Amino acid sequence: MIYEDIETASRDEIRAVQNERLRETVRNAYENVDYYREELDEAGVSPEDIETVDDIHKLPFTTKEDFRAEYPDGLFAVDDEEIRRIHASSGTTGKPKIVSYTEKDLDVWSDAVARSLAAGGVEPGDTVQNAYGYGLFTGGLGLHYGVEKLGATVIPIGGGGTQRQVEMLQDLESDAISCTPSYALYLAETAEEMGVDVKDLPLSTVIFGAEPCTEPMREEIEERLDVNGIDIYGLSEIVGPGVSNECHEAQDGLHLWEDRFYPEVVDPETGEPLPEGEEGELVLTTLSKEALPVLRYRTGDLTTLNYEECECGRTMVRMDNVTGRADDLLIVRGVNLYPSEIEDVVLEFDEVAPYYRIDLDRENNLDTIEVTVELVDDFDGDVDELHDRILTRLENVLSFTPDVLTLAEYGTIERTEVGKVQRVFDHR
Known part of the structure; x- marks a missing residue:
């Protein structure tokens, strides 16, 4: 379902809007x-120097450190009486990043979410169970108002209460649920423990976000819940x-609504723009925000951009699924490693569940890494033989060998009902 005509506009039309x-x-x-x-003056750039998006490289980057340095409202562009809502990032360290919205900003945001849901297969009249947390986190209310804008019904159940979530899926016959990918898997586990076959429910779509999801994890979600992820x-x-x-x-990359958010991909180290199709750090510039205009924000997310028209008919650029962040880079004994690389390998094996953790430590000034992976619930094979196969695969794919690989019983690794799952524990 095409929600707005701009989704299928020509590149020239999109470019004119962007400019x-x-x-x-x-x-x-x-x-x-x-x-x-102050930043633009220091860079010797005035607004008159920016005529088209081809000039965007003249603008300085904005970083998460800038948000924290300007805490709480140093980046706001409107007076308090014009602000209708304030949210904040989940900021695990230091001050959270405070963001604000005018009435128009909220309308634009709701339209963007409605457009997203429509692209994902949600239709007016559907029932969407929103299992994102409500509050300062943008996920809950962001999805909520987008569902309503689309003309669908929202169940504002929020995060946690997983048995109740399953009961609501049954009793209210929800067509879709929005949550993190790790929570979708936890939901499937809980349903099985309750004796509920989720595949018998009307649930057809899981809208997942807020944390990276690799293809093996998506396949696991789709298989266990019998849905489109x-x-x-x-x-x-x-x-x-x-x-x-x-x-x-198509499920072949995420359509980025570039009439509202202008994307670039740059080298994470140098900040230099990269050509189409090359992986780098996603940089975004808001094109419609009144209360909080953001110029060239370095997201830290690693992705690629694809400008080819999609088979769905949309012409908006597609970004690849984000599976890692530039600041998630682990350096172990001088070797660069992203957690998603390990996940891609271990989830190739049908005998393991999609739960793992990585523990980094230092012994005698030497980095060590331990990878713990859960076995599937009904595993009845040879653990030692599987251990050797997984270790060999890790050795062949990665640039180093984990010091310890542990295959744990199903249910050993801690689950999370609310918030993002933690995969990496750095004890160094």
């Missing part, structure tokens, strides 16, 4: 945000959920 909105955004930031005025992407600093979304027709 106009970028000029307005830069002017808004320069005239109303002291931080940006649709990836939604967003971040508080830009707007919240609804920056991009997979279409259910």
Whole structure:
């Protein structure tokens, strides 16, 4: 379902919209945000220097450190009386990143989420069980108002209470549920423990986001719940959920709504732009935000961009599923490693469950790494033989061999009902 005509517009039409909105955004930031005025002046750039998106490289980057340095409202571009809502990032360290919205911002956000849900296969009249947390986190209310804008019914159940979630899926016959990918798997586990066959329910779609999801994990979600697993992407600093979304027709990358958010991919080390199709760090510029215009925000998320028209008919650029972050990079004995690389390998094996953890330590000034993986619940094979096969595969694919590989019984690794799952524990 195409929600708005701009989704299938020509590249020239999209570019014209981007050019106009970028000029307005830069002017808004320069005239109303002291931080940006100082940064642009220092860079010798004025709003008049930004005529098209081809000029965007002249603008300085914005980082999460800038948000924290300007805490709480140093990046706001409007007066308090114009603000209708404030959210904050989940910030695990230091001050959270505070974000604000005008009435128009909230309308734009709701439209972006509605567009995302429609692309994911949710239709007006469907019932969506929203299992994201409500509160300062943008996921809960962001999805909530998008569902309503689409003309669907929202069940604002929030995170946790998993047995109740299963009961609501049964009793209210929800068509879709929105949650993190790790929670979708926990939901499947809980349903099995309750004796409920989720595959018998009307549930057809899981809209998952807020944490990386590799293809093996998506396949596990789709198999265990008998659904389409649709990836939604967003971040508080830009707007919240609804920056991009997979279409259910192709599930081949996330359509990034580039009439609202202009994307670039840069080298994580140098900040230099990378050509189409090359993996790097996603950089986003808001094109419609009034209360909080953001210029060239370094998301830290690693992805690629694909401008080919999708089989669904949408012409909006597609970003690859984010499976890692530039700041998730682990350096072990001088070797670069992303946790997603380990996940990709271990989840190749049908004998293991999609639960793992990575423990980093240091012994006698030498880095060590231990990988713990759960066996499936009904495993009845030879543990030693499976251990050797997984270890050999890790040795062949990765640049080093884990010091310890542990195959644990099903249910050993801690689950989470609320929030993002933690996979890496660095004890160094």
